[in-house]
Amino acid sequence: MNLIILNNNATVVKSFNNNILLVREKGKEKILFQKGIGFGKKMGDIIEKGTLVEKVFIIEDKENQRNFNEILTRVDTKLIGIVEEVIAEITDELGETLNENIHIGLVDHLFYAIKRLEENEEIQNPFIVEIQTLYNKEFEMASKLADKIGEELNIEIPEGEKGFIALHIHSARNNGKLSNTIKYSFLSNSIIEHVEDRLNIEIDRKSLDYARFLTHIRFAIERIITDAPIKNDLIYVIKKKYKLSYEIAKETKKIICRALEISNISEDEIAYLAMHIERFRSSIIK
Numbered sequence: 417m418n419l420i421i422l423n424n425n426a427t428v429v430k431s432f433n434n435n436i437l438l439v440r441e442k443g444k445e446k447i448l449f450q451k452g453i454g455f456g457k458k459m460g461d462i463i464e465k466g467t468l469v470e471k472v473f474i475i476e477d478k479e480n481q482r483n484f485n486e487i488l489t490r491v492d493t494k495l496i497g498i499v500e501e502v503i504a505e506i507t508d509e510l511g512e513t514l515n516e517n518i519h520i521g522l523v524d525h526l527f528y529a530i531k532r533l534e535e536n537e538e539i540q541n542p543f544i545v546e547i548q549t550l551y552n553k554e555f556e557m558a559s560k561l562a563d564k565i566g567e568e569l570n571i572e573i574p575e576g577e578k579g580f581i582a583l584h585i586h587s588a589r590n591n592g593k594l595s596n597t598i599k600y601s602f603l604s605n606s607i608i609e610h611v612e613d614r615l616n617i618e619i620d621r622k623s624l625d626y627a628r629f630l631t632h633i634r635f636a637i638e639r640i641i642t643d644a645p646i647k648n649d650l651i652y653v654i655k656k657k658y659k660l661s662y663e664i665a666k667e668t669k670k671i672i673c674r675a676l677e678i679s680n681i682s683e684d685e686i687a688y689l690a691m692h693i694e695r696f697r698s699s700i701i702k
Contacts, residue, residue: 419468422448428461430488432497438488439463445481447473447519449504471504475516483520491527498568499523502561506585509557518588525584529577530569541576543601545621548579549630550601551586558582603675604633607668611693614664619696629692636685640676648684655687658694665690 426439426446431454439446448463449471457463475481487496499522507514532539541547548555558581562573583601608629612619619626639646648654655662665686672681 419470420472422463422465422467422469422472425465426463428457428459428463430459430493431457432493432500436497436500437463445475445484447471447475447500449473449500471507473500473503473516473519475519477516480516480520483524487520487523487527491523494568495526495530495565496523498565499526499561502557502564505560506557510553510589512589514585514588515591518584521587522581522584525580526565529573529580530565530571533571533573533577539574539577539580541579543605544576544579546601546604546630547582549621549627550604550634551582554582554585554589555579557585599675600634600637603637603672604630606671606675607633610668610671611664611696614667615693615697617696625692625695625699629696632688632692636688637672637676640672640678640681640685645682646684646688648687650691651683651687654690654694658690658697661694661697662686662690664693668693 422441424441426441426448428437429440429445430438432438434455435449435451435453437448437454437457439448448469450467450469453463453467453469475484500519503514503518503522529539555578558578561581562578565571566573608619608626638644668689669681669686673679
């Protein structure tokens with residue numbers, strides 16, 4: 417593991433646990449991760465230039481700095497420490513730099529989620545199956561974090577909440593766009609429900625066909641919003657051979673256009689959707 421050398425003296429703002437410190441260096445808030453670095457540290461102590469640490473997370477945005485400092489006034493230090501340790505592990509596992517919003521958004525979300533759970537409120541997540549299918553890696557990581565919180569705070573984190581944690585992780589990997597993530601998950605769910613209604617079936621959320629269809633929708637949406645069209649040379653054959661499925665695909669086009677606020681989708685994309693819908697249709701007439 418490559419260690420990071422601090423280039424300047426840093427002042428301790430808060431010690432979360434033995435391994436995590438919040439410091440201020442040249443006006444910037446930084447979260448330091450290094451085993452034992454927080455032991456016995458208190459506000460105002462100096463972490464000297466040249467100190468080696470495993471991870472440094474920088475909160476550069478002024479609004480984020482204000483929000484993080486506000487969180488420090490109401491969220492238990494133990495919870496922040498657990499979350500920050502897991503963020504460090506996630507960063508290592510992914511080999512990616514996560515958007516700094518995760519240090520605020522995830523801690524804040526978990527604070528209120530745990531509060532609801534302690535008051536015996538049920539946490540429902542209508543997108544749990546979609547999240548598990550589309551963001552499987554993030555869901556695995558969310559489960560690890562949830563298990564760690566559960567163990568440390570003696571509380572059981574339900575599957576639905578793990579799904580919400582996964583969305584925060586996915587968002588941090590995609591420059592903080594959580595609202596779009598939720599919107600696309602909702603859109604995928606709307607399309608699936610429309611197909612179920614039209615074919616009068618209940619699609620198995622654990623099936624390979626479902627996973628393929630959901631993955632296709634996800635990439636179709638990405639192609640549409642990034643204007644990266646795909647070519648389908650079988651349009652004529654699909655329209656002629658799979659008439660009902662193509663008709664349903666055209667109906668899903670309206671759902672997608674409405675949700676993404678666009679005027680049209682290429683026939684190539686519609687034909688690909690029709691192929692996936694046909695797989696569902698074929699599975700019920702076997």
